[in-house]
Amino acid sequence: MSIQEVSEELVEDFELFEDWSDKYEYIISLGKDLRSMNVSEKTEDNIVKGCQSQVWLTARNEDGIVFYEADSDAIITKGIIALLVKVFNGQSAKDILNNDLTFIDQIGLKEHLSPNRSNGLVAMVQQMKTYALAFSK
Amino acid sequence: MLATKNILDTRKDFPTLKRLINGKPLVYFDNGATAQKPQLVIDRINDYYQNENSNIHRGVHTLSQDATSAYEEARRKIQVLINAPLEEEVIFTKGTTDGINLIANGFSRGFLNSGDEVVISEMEHHSNIVPWQIACEYTGATLKIAPMNDEGELIFEAFEALLSAKTKLVAITHVSNTLGTINPAKDIVRVAHDKGIPVLFDGAQSVQHMAVDVQDLDCEFYVFGGHKMFGPTGIGVLYGKKEWLDKLPPYQGGGDMIKTVSFEKTIYNDLPHKFEAGTPNIAGGIGLGAAVDYLNTIDWNEVYAHEQGLLKYATEQILQIEGIKIIGTAKNKAGVLSFVHDKAHHYDIGTLLDQLGIAIRTGHHCTEPLMHRCKITGTARASFAFYNTKEEIDVFIAALKRALKMLL
Numbered sequence: 001m002s003i004q005e006v007s008e009e010l011v012e013d014f015e016l017f018e019d020w021s022d023k024y025e026y027i028i029s030l031g032k033d034l035r036s037m038n039v040s041e042k043t044e045d046n047i048v049k050g051c052q053s054q055v056w057l058t059a060r061n062e063d064g065i066v067f068y069e070a071d072s073d074a075i076i077t078k079g080i081i082a083l084l085v086k087v088f089n090g091q092s093a094k095d096i097l098n099n100d101l102t103f104i105d106q107i108g109l110k111e112h113l114s115p116n117r118s119n120g121l122v123a124m125v126q127q128m129k130t131y132a133l134a135f136s137k
Numbered sequence: 138m139l140a141t142k143n144i145l146d147t148r149k150d151f152p153t154l155k156r157l158i159n160g161k162p163l164v165y166f167d168n169g170a171t172a173q174k175p176q177l178v179i180d181r182i183n184d185y186y187q188n189e190n191s192n193i194h195r196g197v198h199t200l201s202q203d204a205t206s207a208y209e210e211a212r213r214k215i216q217v218l219i220n221a222p223l224e225e226e227v228i229f230t231k232g233t234t235d236g237i238n239l240i241a242n243g244f245s246r247g248f249l250n251s252g253d254e255v256v257i258s259e260m261e262h263h264s265n266i267v268p269w270q271i272a273c274e275y276t277g278a279t280l281k282i283a284p285m286n287d288e289g290e291l292i293f294e295a296f297e298a299l300l301s302a303k304t305k306l307v308a309i310t311h312v313s314n315t316l317g318t319i320n321p322a323k324d325i326v327r328v329a330h331d332k333g334i335p336v337l338f339d340g341a342q343s344v345q346h347m348a349v350d351v352q353d354l355d356c357e358f359y360v361f362g363g364h365k366m367f368g369p370t371g372i373g374v375l376y377g378k379k380e381w382l383d384k385l386p387p388y389q390g391g392g393d394m395i396k397t398v399s400f401e402k403t404i405y406n407d408l409p410h411k412f413e414a415g416t417p418n419i420a421g422g423i424g425l426g427a428a429v430d431y432l433n434t435i436d437w438n439e440v441y442a443h444e445q446g447l448l449k450y451a452t453e454q455i456l457q458i459e460g461i462k463i464i465g466t467a468k469n470k471a472g473v474l475s476f477v478h479d480k481a482h483h484y485d486i487g488t489l490l491d492q493l494g495i496a497i498r499t500g501h502h503c504t505e506p507l508m509h510r511c512k513i514t515g516t517a518r519a520s521f522a523f524y525n526t527k528e529e530i531d532v533f534i535a536a537l538k539r540a541l542k543m544l545l
Contacts, residue, residue: 021492024488024489024543025543028543052483052484052499052500052515053482054514073514074482075481075482075544076484076485076488076489077485119484
């Protein structure tokens, strides 16, 4: 599936939630289900620091197809990471660079990707794109 | 002065408190970050822009004279509020941070030298750490850190032991923003003065909770911001003893801070203008004056008793929740409740409480060294003002239990 298709599927999933608590319970469960990174990978090099929560990110390139692994100490942040990883993993570096993640806005989680939150997610998205840029060269 | 208000009647004066957040009545427990503004302050700022807007201090026309009078009247109101001996000892700044930077900058130009020391404490906000690091880096002086105990109280003997002939200034917070600890200000001044050392207090977190009397404290400098004491943002106050303000060099150069200017020699203006270069935050100053008018209608003893009641009740309630630990358990505490949970992250707690209409602050609260000392990355912090109620604490506790149930 393309980034667009995965995004649309997620937007449809979120439309089923009737109130905020269903939505957040789902994000929390995504966070809990996302594999935690090994302690050995949670290095200073891989950290994306936020004032509120911390994020760790690694990426690998397999013939122009990108795979990310990420983690956070806060479970809601980790749940949103799970969404981002779901959308971007297995996609081409070029497609990742061209996507502006409007689906986050559509599912009502825009505030989590605002610099004001300082939860590490804005910097993480930038870092994901930086990796994609490096892999596309 | 207006008649004293019943503390429980104050809520209705603050329009923001009437808002619904995510469909629920706002519970505003982020007063440590900024306090809400009473209608009186909002109206005064509006009135200034509608009817008096003009530049101050240099105008011969009526508008300018009106604005100047209102701005200078605000200075006198602050002078009375903090019991400063002289009007010119009240300097308007951008806020607490600006006030500390002004003093740190002044000290680094002639009052700090290689081998000298500045003493701060382990519980300082970054704004009372970084300006001194910059001053020390520039002058070759050393920053000394007075430790605190596990309860979050200054270890007084250790603090006193740091003071020596090398100490040129003690700069310490009056009330800790993260822990709520009220430091023993008068004792700090007493032991510092015994050794001839001047004292600066960071009053950012005190002026909204208590009456501050700078003559009673006898400190050389006291800095605070307007927005945490129910006034506008972008305006603050530096109180300084005249003898010190006279000898410190100006912070910034520009209009208003000069008497005469020539390319050969510029003569600086008298206090307070010497430290107020450029067009100031006129609306902010006048708005802050209105905030003082508002504070003059409440009884500080009643504020203290009410906030202590809220703190005690909230502390008792929150400790009944499994896994909660309070960070900052000093005997003498202002209305600040910082806590962590052994399994839930403060960011997650804050995010879910927001969904339930409750505003708290999460993170390191600009006190990273304090976080390292406590071996945590951050806390969730509820901070109270006089307009908060016991019922709001009930809503907060119920919401916290619900959030934890979702997270665990």
